Amino acid sequence: MDKAGYLGLLPRASLDVAAAMQLIEPILQRVKGGSEEDLIALAHEFDGIKPPSIRVPQSVIDKALLDLDPDIRAALEISATRIRKVHHDQVRSDSHTTVVDGGTVTERWIPVDRVGLYVPGGQAVYPSSVLMNVIPAQIAKVESIAVASPPQKNFGGFPHPTILATCALLGITEVYSVGGAQAIALFAYGMADVCQKCDLVTGPGNIYVAAAKRALRGVIGIDSEAGPTEIAILADETAYASDVAADLISQAEHDVMAAAVLVTTSEQLAKDVEIEIEKRVAATKHSERIRGSLTGIQSAIVLVDSIEQGLDVVNAYAAEHLEIQTKNSAQDAMKIRNAGAVFIGRFSPVSLGDYSAGSNHVLPTGGCACHSSGLSVQTFLRGLHFIEYGQAPFEEILDTVVTLANSEDLPAHGQAMTARLENL
Numbered sequence: 001m002d003k004a005g006y007l008g009l010l011p012r013a014s015l016d017v018a019a020a021m022q023l024i025e026p027i028l029q030r031v032k033g034g035s036e037e038d039l040i041a042l043a044h045e046f047d048g049i050k051p052p053s054i055r056v057p058q059s060v061i062d063k064a065l066l067d068l069d070p071d072i073r074a075a076l077e078i079s080a081t082r083i084r085k086v087h088h089d090q091v092r093s094d095s096h097t098t099v100v101d102g103g104t105v106t107e108r109w110i111p112v113d114r115v116g117l118y119v120p121g122g123q124a125v126y127p128s129s130v131l132m133n134v135i136p137a138q139i140a141k142v143e144s145i146a147v148a149s150p151p152q153k154n155f156g157g158f159p160h161p162t163i164l165a166t167c168a169l170l171g172i173t174e175v176y177s178v179g180g181a182q183a184i185a186l187f188a189y190g191m192a193d194v195c196q197k198c199d200l201v202t203g204p205g206n207i208y209v210a211a212a213k214r215a216l217r218g219v220i221g222i223d224s225e226a227g228p229t230e231i232a233i234l235a236d237e238t239a240y241a242s243d244v245a246a247d248l249i250s251q252a253e254h255d256v257m258a259a260a261v262l263v264t265t266s267e268q269l270a271k272d273v274e275i276e277i278e279k280r281v282a283a284t285k286h287s288e289r290i291r292g293s294l295t296g297i298q299s300a301i302v303l304v305d306s307i308e309q310g311l312d313v314v315n316a317y318a319a320e321h322l323e324i325q326t327k328n329s330a331q332d333a334m335k336i337r338n339a340g341a342v343f344i345g346r347f348s349p350v351s352l353g354d355y356s357a358g359s360n361h362v363l364p365t366g367g368c369a370c371h372s373s374g375l376s377v378q379t380f381l382r383g384l385h386f387i388e389y390g391q392a393p394f395e396e397i398l399d400t401v402v403t404l405a406n407s408e409d410l411p412a413h414g415q416a417m418t419a420r421l422e423n424l
Contacts, residue, residue, distance in 0.1 A: 006316035012367065013257055013298035017225065020211035024181040028215060031185035036194050042182045043151045051157035051177040054186075054194055056164060058173055064164035076127060076166055079356040083135045086358035090377040091139065102390035103397075109381045111137075112221070114144035114196065116187030118203030119163055121150035121179055123289070124254065127166040132360050132375060133203050134170045140380035146198065147172055148186065150179025180205070184212035188220040202375055204362055223379055224372050227365045228257035228298075231350055232319035232339075234310045234332070237266040239325040240346065244269070245276035247323060247349050249290055252299070256292035260299040261317065263310045270301045311335050318369040321350040338370040394420065 001009075030038050036054050044050045065073075092109040099105060117133035119126055130147065137145050147167055149159035158164065158177050167175050176195060178186055184205075190197030200221035201213065210225040231251035233244055248260040264270055277294060281287050293299060304310040307326055314322055318338035325346060326332050333344045340363030341353055353359050362375035389397075398417050405413035 001312075003312075003316045006313050007367075010302070010313070010317050011259070011261065011298050011300045012317075013228065013259065013296065017207060017211050017214055020207045021215050024208055024211050024215065027181045028185045028212065031182050031191070032189045035191065039178055039182060039186065039191075039194070042180075043157070043178065046180055046182075047151045047153070049151050049153045049157045051151045054176055054178055056158050056175040056177055060158055061164045061168050061173065061175060064161040065168035067161060068165040072127075072162065073165070073169070075356075076131065076169060079128070080131055080135060080169070082356055082358035083131055083360070084139065087136050087139050087360070087377050090136070092378065092381060092383075100393045100396065103393035104388050106386040106388075108384050108386065110384050111140045111142045111380055112199040112382065113142075114198045114200075115142050115146070115380060116183075116198035116201040116220075117145065117147045118183055118187075118201060118205055118209060119147060119149040119159070120203070120205045120209070121152060121160065121163075122206065125160045125162050127162045128355050128361065129203060130163060130166040130170065130172075132362050134167070134172055136360065136375060136377045137202075137380045138170070140377045142380050144174075144196070145172055146174040146176065146187070146195065148176040148178050148183040150183075151177040181208045181212035184209060184216060184220075188216040200380065202362065202379060223362065223375055224364050224368060225366075226362065228259065229254045230259040230261075230298075230320040230365055231323065232261045232263060232314050232317055232321070233323040233325060234307070234314050235262065235264045235266070235269060235323075235325040236307060236327055237269055238327045239264075239266075239269055241269055241272035241276045243346060243349070244273050244325065245280055247351075248273070248294065248299075249277065249280055249284060250349070250351050251321065252290040252293035253284070253286050254293075256289055256296065257298065258293040259296075259319075260294055261302060261319070262300075263302045263304060263313050263317075265304055265307060265310060267303060270303060273301065307332060314339070318364075318367045320363045320365045320369065321353070323348070323350060340364050340369045340374050391424075 039054045040050050094108045096106045115137050119129045149163050151157045152160050186195050187198040187201045202223040204226040210227055213222045213225050229251050235244055252258050252260050281290050315338045320340040322339035323343040324333045329345045333342050336342050354361050360375045364372040401417050402414035
């Protein structure tokens with residue numbers, strides 16, 4: 001089959017972002033014309049708690065770091081070191097091109113002035129998302145960085161202390177206790193005496209965060225509309241059913257909408273994985289949530305005739321996370337074109353990338369990996385061209401520009417060239 005044929009058969013949950021956009025429109029308008037009291041009211045409405053203030057006091061951030069479990073701090077610091085190492089290698093160099101003698105074009109990579117980074121709350125705590133968002137922005141030399149995360153009932157209306165502690169570890173002092181669509185709107189519009197407008201917002205979230213990103217794109221730059229997490233595994237008879245089952249379960253743990261897809265040439269492996277899943281889910285802490293994901297429309301086991309066909313299938317699916325567990329995993333991985341991140345071999349599970357591989361875990365979902373990349377230093381940079389021509393190269397190309405301008409019926413463009421000849 002062609003790509004469209006595979007996509008017609010592969011499972012994927014349908015997220016009605018358009019409907020969510022209609023639901024959040026009143027929220028966006030409340031924030032656009034509102035005040036801190038409106039944000040506090042929205043927090044009470046959606047999070048069940050009124051934050052004492054929308055901006056988290058520095059004393060609260062500092063205390064969170066002081067109270068952080070030493071083992072968690074050490075793990076965060078190790079992961080941060082690895083993430084920095086990978087992302088430092090993403091820094092772009094300026095390029096200077098001499099088009100002709102006296103005529104140059106220089107491309108410089110300029111960071112955005114200010115970014116708003118969203119860290120989700122809800123069913124889990126994501127200090128790892130603080131690392132993944134903040135570190136690339138810092139390496140890109142963004143001067144102004146703000147973080148928003150939902151207020152928590154159990155912590156006095158402020159974000160989870162581990163989120164705040166991770167911000168403190170990275171030197172982030174501007175943190176807001178606000179979640180969902182209202183957080184994206186706050187970054188997009190700004191609010192007097194609360195938060196300055198941002199130029200770009202990044203970070204994963206639920207369908208309402210995705211809807212707000214879509215609605216406000218243009219008012220603010222976005223990274224992507226990240227939806228529920230996905231894992232696809234391409235495996236043959238050499239894979240261990242226990243590994244495959246554990247990896248599918250690990251991503252299903254996020255959300256009942258999470259997608260888990262096994263693509264395999266081995267019917268025996270498929271059967272063994274089903275047995276392993278039943279055994280492991282029953283013994284897992286979040287078994288109800290995991291079972292909801294694995295039995296949902298978005299999850300399946302797909303049998304293919306060959307690894308070649310399997311590669312076609314996973315390239316068509318364009319998963320957020322793709323594991324290759326085959327006899328020739330390294331060679332097979334080189335044939336992948338569409339994925340958020342590719343995990344090669346038995347000892348490169350998605351969990352490694354979620355935390356400590358050094359790669360970024362903010363990745364495109366919903367098939368968007370066929371046209372979009374994961375979060376990187378490049379996300380926070382813009383390529384800006386600087387054009388400088390002297391008189392001689394200007395005169396040399398003048399007739400060409402005038403000819404093209406006239407061919408497009410834009411004579412004033414050509415006249416802007418010839419006008420220079422009047423005062424030579």
